Every structure is written in C-alpha cells, then in structure tokens.
Amino acid sequence: MSNLGQIFGSNVFNDAVMKECLPKATYKALKKTIEEGLPLDPVVADVVANAMKDWALEKGATHFTHWFQPMTGITAEKHDAFISPTSDGKAIMEFSGKELIKGEPDASSFPSGGLRATFEARGYTAWDCTSPAFVKDDSLCIPTAFCSYTGEALDKKTPLLRSMEALGKQALRVLKALGNTTTNRVITTVGPEQEYFIIDKKTYEQRKDLIFTGRTLFGAKPPKGQELEDHYFGSIKEKISAYMKELDEELWKLGIAAKSKHNEVAPAQHELAPIFTTTNIATDHNQLTMDIMKKVALRHDLVCLLHEKPFAGINGSGKHNNWSMGTDDGVNLLEPGRTPHDNQQFLVFLCSVIKAVDVYADLLRVSAANPGNDHRLGANEAPPAIISIFLGEQLQDILEQIENGGATSSKNGGNMEIGVTTLPPLPKDATDRNRTSPFAFTGNKFEFRMCPSSASIAEPNITLNTIVAEVLNEVADRLENATDAKVEVKTIITEYVTNHKRVVFNGNGYSDEWVVEAEKRGLLNLRTTVESIKALISEKNIAVMEKHAVLSKVEMESRYEIALENYIKTINVEALTMIEMAKRQILPSVIKFATNLAVSINTIKATGVAADLTAQTELLTEVSSLTAALKKNIAVLEETVEKASNAHGDTYDQASLFRFDVFEKMAALREVVDTLETLVDKDVWPMPTYGDLLFNI
Numbered sequence: 001m002s003n004l005g006q007i008f009g010s011n012v013f014n015d016a017v018m019k020e021c022l023p024k025a026t027y028k029a030l031k032k033t034i035e036e037g038l039p040l041d042p043v044v045a046d047v048v049a050n051a052m053k054d055w056a057l058e059k060g061a062t063h064f065t066h067w068f069q070p071m072t073g074i075t076a077e078k079h080d081a082f083i084s085p086t087s088d089g090k091a092i093m094e095f096s097g098k099e100l101i102k103g104e105p106d107a108s109s110f111p112s113g114g115l116r117a118t119f120e121a122r123g124y125t126a127w128d129c130t131s132p133a134f135v136k137d138d139s140l141c142i143p144t145a146f147c148s149y150t151g152e153a154l155d156k157k158t159p160l161l162r163s164m165e166a167l168g169k170q171a172l173r174v175l176k177a178l179g180n181t182t183t184n185r186v187i188t189t190v191g192p193e194q195e196y197f198i199i200d201k202k203t204y205e206q207r208k209d210l211i212f213t214g215r216t217l218f219g220a221k222p223p224k225g226q227e228l229e230d231h232y233f234g235s236i237k238e239k240i241s242a243y244m245k246e247l248d249e250e251l252w253k254l255g256i257a258a259k260s261k262h263n264e265v266a267p268a269q270h271e272l273a274p275i276f277t278t279t280n281i282a283t284d285h286n287q288l289t290m291d292i293m294k295k296v297a298l299r300h301d302l303v304c305l306l307h308e309k310p311f312a313g314i315n316g317s318g319k320h321n322n323w324s325m326g327t328d329d330g331v332n333l334l335e336p337g338r339t340p341h342d343n344q345q346f347l348v349f350l351c352s353v354i355k356a357v358d359v360y361a362d363l364l365r366v367s368a369a370n371p372g373n374d375h376r377l378g379a380n381e382a383p384p385a386i387i388s389i390f391l392g393e394q395l396q397d398i399l400e401q402i403e404n405g406g407a408t409s410s411k412n413g414g415n416m417e418i419g420v421t422t423l424p425p426l427p428k429d430a431t432d433r434n435r436t437s438p439f440a441f442t443g444n445k446f447e448f449r450m451c452p453s454s455a456s457i458a459e460p461n462i463t464l465n466t467i468v469a470e471v472l473n474e475v476a477d478r479l480e481n482a483t484d485a486k487v488e489v490k491t492i493i494t495e496y497v498t499n500h501k502r503v504v505f506n507g508n509g510y511s512d513e514w515v516v517e518a519e520k521r522g523l524l525n526l527r528t529t530v531e532s533i534k535a536l537i538s539e540k541n542i543a544v545m546e547k548h549a550v551l552s553k554v555e556m557e558s559r560y561e562i563a564l565e566n567y568i569k570t571i572n573v574e575a576l577t578m579i580e581m582a583k584r585q586i587l588p589s590v591i592k593f594a595t596n597l598a599v600s601i602n603t604i605k606a607t608g609v610a611a612d613l614t615a616q617t618e619l620l621t622e623v624s625s626l627t628a629a630l631k632k633n634i635a636v637l638e639e640t641v642e643k644a645s646n647a648h649g650d651t652y653d654q655a656s657l658f659r660f661d662v663f664e665k666m667a668a669l670r671e672v673v674d675t676l677e678t679l680v681d682k683d684v685w686p687m688p689t690y691g692d693l694l695f696n697i
C-alpha cells in the first residue's frame with residue numbers, strides 16, 4: 001500500500017514524535033517513567049505538555065481533553081480550548097504540565113456504585129503516560145485514569161494498570177527463581193478481535209428498538225438466515241468494503257494496527273482484528289475502535305451495531321480476547337517451542353493459568369457478563385457459560401504424561417498431505433482449533449472467547465491478570481524457598497495438572513453432553529449476568545483482588561452495585577421500548593389490517609356473489625385472537641415492569657425480578673408479535689423486517 005507508512009500513527013504523540021520534539025533529558029526521564037514505572041518529575045511534565053501542545057496545534061487541534069473510561073463502559077471526554085487570554089485583548093495557546101497530569105471533571109454524574117455521595121462530586125483524572133496521547137476530532141486526547149477524591153477507582157483503567165503491575169511483579173519473581181538473569185519486566189499482551197454488524201441507516205432509523213436498545217426486540221425469522229453459511233469469509237460488498245477501507249485508515253492514523261477484516265457467519269456481520277499490543281494500550285485502542293466504527297459508518301449512511309445480540313435466531317457478536325505474557329527481552333512466556341514437554345518455564349506458566357482459571361472460574365465468567373451477552377452464552381453459537389480450557393492434542397498428551405510420572409516427548413504436527421504434488425508441503429500445527437471453547441490455547445496465547453462485543457475488555461483482562469498473578473505468587477514463594485528450584489518446579493507442575501485438570505476440556509463445548517459432564521466435574525454453569533454477579537462480592541474473590549492491590553473490598557462492592565444497576569436499567573429500557581412499540585406501532589397496524597379484512601369481507605358479501613370467504617374469515621379470526629393476546633401481553637408486561645421498578649430494597653433482588661419476571665414477559669409479548677408479523681400485510685407492518693435489515697446492502 002502506497003502511503004500506509006505515512007498514515008500509520010500520524011495522529012499519535014508516539015515514541016518517534018517524542019524523540020524528535022523533546023529535549024534529550026526530558027525524553028529520557030519520560031521513558032523511565034513509561035518503562036520502569038518511576039514517578040514523573042513536574043518539570044518534565046511541563047516540558048512534555050508544551051511539546052504536546054505545539055505538536056497538536058500543528059495537527060489542527062484547538063482543544064485538549066482528558067480521555068477516560070468511567071464505569072459506563074464507554075469513554076468520556078470534556079474538551080478545553082488551549083486558549084488563554086492576554087492583557088492586550090489577544091490570546092495565546094497554553095497547556096501546562098499541571099493540566100497534562102491532572103484533571104478535575106465533575107464526577108457526580110458517573111456511576112460510582114455508592115462509592116461517592118453526590119455531594120462529594122470531586123473526581124480526578126490522572127495522565128497515563130504509558131498510553132500515548134493522540135489527536136481526534138480537533139482535540140488532543142490524553143489517556144487518563146479516573147478516581148474519586150478519596151482515591152478509589154471510578155474507572156476501568158486504574159484497576160487494569162494495577163493488575164498489569166501485579167502480574168508483572170509475580171511473573172518476574174518466577175522467572176528469577178528459575179535462574180533468568182536477562183528480564184527486567186513482564187507485560188501482558190492482548191489482541192482483541194471485534195465482531196460487529198453493519199446495516200443501512202434508513203432502515204435502522206425506522207426501528208425504535210435498535211435506536212433505544214441496540215437490538216431488535218421484535219422480528220420474525222426471515223426466509224433466509226445464516227443456514228447456507230455463505231457469508232462467512234465471503235467476498236466483501238463494495239459499500240462495506242468502502243466503509244472498511246476508511247475505517248482502517250482512521251484507525252491507522254491513531255496508531256491502531258487494524259490488520260484483518262472479513263465477513264462473519266451471520267449476514268451483515270463482520271470482524272476486525274488488530275495486531276496485539278500491551279494490554280493497557282490494546283484496551284484503549286479497542287475503545288477507540290468501537291467509537292470510530294460507529295462514526296465512520298454514519299459517513300457511509302450505514303449504522304454499526306456493537307450489541308451482542310442485535311437479531312434473535314442469528315449469531316450474535318463477541319470479542320475474542322487473545323492474551324499472553326511477554327518479557328521486555330522479547331520472550332512470549334506462553335510459547336511452547338518445538339519440545340514443550342521439557343520446557344519447564346512454559347509448562348509452569350501454562351499450568352498457572354490452568355489453575356487460576358479453575359479456581360477463579362466464577363470471577364472470569366462474571367468479567368464477561370452483560371445483559372447483551374446473556375443472549376449468546378450457552379446458545380448454540382457462542383461458547384457455553386461454563387468456563388473450560390481447550391489445550392489441544394499436543395499439550396493434552398503432555399499433561400497426561402506429566403500426571404503419569406513425567407513427560408518425555410512432544411507430538412509434533414509433521415507435514416500435511418494434500419495429495420497434489422504441485423502444492424508445497426505444509427507444516428502442520430501441533431493442534432487443530434476448537435471454536436466451541438470459551439478459553440482456548442491457540443499456539444502461543446490464550447483466547448478468551450466469551451467477551452461481549454460492546455463492552456470494554458478491561459474487566460476480562462483485570463481478572464485474568466490478577467488471578468494468574470495470584471497463582472504465580474504461590475509458585476514464586478515455593479520456588480524461592482525450595483532447596484532446588486528445578487525439582488520444585490516439576491512438583492508444582494505435576495500438582496497443578498493433577499488438581500486442576502477438570503477444567504481442561506477438548507471436546508465440543510456446544511453439546512448437551514458437555515453440560516452434564518461439566519456438572520459431574522463440579523464446574524460452574526452460571527448462565528446469565530444475574531446468576532454470575534455474586535462472584536464480584538464473594539470472600540475468595542475480594543481477597544484475591546485486595547491481596548494484589550487491584551481492587552479493594554469497597555471498589556468491588558461498588559462494581560457489583562454498578563453492574564446490577566446497569567442490568568436493571570438495560571432491561572427496563574428494553575421493556576419500555578417494547579411496550580411503546582407494541583402499543584403505538586404494532587397494535588394500531590394489526591387493527592388496521594383486521595379492519596381492512598373485515599371491510600373486504602363485507603364488501604364481497606354486499607355484492608351478493610356466493611363467494612367462498614373461508615380464507616378471509618379464518619385469517620380475520622386468527623389475527624383477532626392474536627390481537628387480543630397482544631393487548632393482554634402488553635398489559636401483563638406493563639404491570640410486571642411497574643412492579644419490578646417499584647421493588648425497592650436489595651438491588652440483587654430487584655435485578656432478579658427483571659431477569660426472571662420482566663424478561664419472561666418480554667419473551668411472551670415478542671412471540672405474539674412475531675407470529676402476527678408473518679400474517680399481516682407487509683405494507684401495513686410498521687417497521688422494516690429482518691429480511692429488510694439483514695439483506696439490503
């Protein structure tokens with residue numbers, strides 16, 4: 001590509017820019033902070049701020065903003081102009097180190113889960129210099145962490161950074177205890193694959209459910225869905241292709257290494273994957289990616305849907321969080337090498353992840369829970385709600401050898417036989433893939449596939465980093481105290497394999513047998529948000545978060561509250577939207593249809609012709625009885641929502657009412673409407689159908 005080199009990172013205050021426009025000493029000091037976590041000198045901050053401002057002005061920026069990630073799950077920004085008036089009536093452009101380092105947005109309107117009374121409105125944003133600043137929409141955006149007056153985290157970035165530190169510290173201890181002398185830092189890396197739907201803006205605008213809730217609340221199955229599997233990796237349509245091209249360019253400008261794009265399984269569904277980077281930056285980038293996906297779509301008269309389940313009966317969207325640990329001297333700690341069976345370092349890191357995932361499965365599960373994802377997990381498309389690990393044939397075999405006294409060999413893939421002599425021999429991977437596993441080892445990383453498409457990837461990564469840090473902490477303690485670390489590491493590996501192999505499952509995760517088998521193994525099956533949410537406040541999980549200084553008990557409790565409130569509000573909005581659509585759009589339309597039918601019956605009768613009116617009469621009868629059911633189901637839903645909304649007291653109990661009561665009544669109402677849709681004249685149906693939404697680009 002011609003100018004990709006110029007475009008890439010052109011709106012980012014990245015290392016190359018810093019090197020160029022900062023004095024040498026300042027650059028060095030800043031790098032020390034970024035790479036070694038040393039405190040930042042205020043003088044350095046002043047110099048950096050000034051250079052940043054000059055650079056941003058050159059890029060056309062007029063404002064700066066502290067860009068942060070409150071608990072709403074999206075990003076927040078408040079823009080201030082660089083402008084500072086002078087006594088002679090003019091203005092100069094100013095930006096100080098203080099403004100760079102600290103901001104003070106009013107925190108009272110962001111969710112805090114009881115962490116902060118509304119009168120204590122102060123919130124602070126603090127510059128995260130490990131994630132580079134960038135220019136977007138004429139503003140210099142400074143990635144920041146967001147906390148309360150009393151220092152509690154009000155955002156997703158703060159605990160994420162804390163969790164990265166926790167894992168880095170423990171992993172380094174393990175490496176050192178195993179004799180490593182070259183590594184100074186361990187970081188976690190993430191590459192999130194993002195799924196999304198693209199639909200036409202005009203049809204979108206005619207669907208109140210999509211506008212208010214991001215998903216369709218009604219909609220009969222179209223004659224064609226995804227059964228032909230002709231969309232997956234299919235040739236990309238021109239209109240979509242133009243969108244993807246502009247999206248890539250916008251992302252590249254922001255230094256986001258968008259790499260692959262393809263059509264997904266469902267019609268109108270697509271995927272974008274960037275090249276992995278450190279967890280913190282990957283998380284910021286994913287937030288930006290979602291934001292830009294939506295904005296660019298509008299420029300093409302398209303709408304990007306990030307909801308986990310925009311259409312019933314058709315695959316929903318997820319996010320695959322590819323995760324690994326790497327050292328500053330370039331070693332991927334989850335790289336098995338050619339002979340994993342005698343790679344003790346790899347095995348101990350691998351087994352630590354296995355143990356962590358087994359012991360903290362509930363915490364990992366809840367990290368991927370949101371109301372939208374409740375429609376996916378456990379349905380026949382996404383991984384089941386049961387957490388298990390896929391390792392593949394090679395590693396499975398090694399673990400079995402370990403359990404039976406020691407591993408002496410690694411099965412390798414060899415070459416693949418294609419049967420055509422002109423094709424080159426293809427070296428085979430050691431293992432095949434398994435798309436049905438929620439947590440799959442894919443060569444040199446784990447892929448956590450449960451994550452919701454619309455949510456930040458902060459939570460899953462905070463959890464992964466912390467629970468793995470906890471096990472590595474135990475490993476490090478044991479290795480440091482052992483007389484012979486080389487012997488001890490083998491003992492640890494054997495012990496972890498034996499005690500936690502129940503979480504390893506290489507079979508079909510979509511099958512009913514697995515649900516039964518998992519239960520026998522004592523694995524949890526937490527189907528929905530409400531059913532998994534108590535994991536946030538269990539003693540065991542609070543203890544691990546507190547021990548590694550990632551989240552305190554109060555912070556965990558506040559996150560639990562926020563998640564519950566979010567659940568309640570989401571279902572409430574959905575229910576109210578359904579009621580409004582049913583009452584004001586659907587009911588009037590079916591009445592109109594029935595009236596037309598009745599008029600037509602009467603008109604024919606009036607002619608005195610002895611016509612057979614069975615079809616019309618039967619249809620009228622059927623539509624009328626469904627209309628009565630519709631009216632009744634609306635009333636029932638209204639009553640249920642009202643009751644649930646007025647249920648004061650414990651938030652969990654209220655959320656349960658929405659989950660088990662309101663949700664059920666919504667399904668009942670939908671069923672009637674979807675049946676009516678198949679009977680009623682298309683011209684009177686008040687909104688675009690699934691067919692219109694999914695197949696019109």
Ligand code: ADP
Binds near residue numbers: 191193276325
């Ligand atoms: P899939 O076959 O699951 O669709 P993709 O190639 O689309 O896989 O995505 C794999 C993702 O994993 C990419 O974002 C890639 O950059 C990322 N990845 C590769 N290696 C690592 C690693 N060591 N740590 C984290 N992510 C990684």
Ligand code: MG
Binds near residue numbers: 193320447
């Ligand atoms: Mg994947």
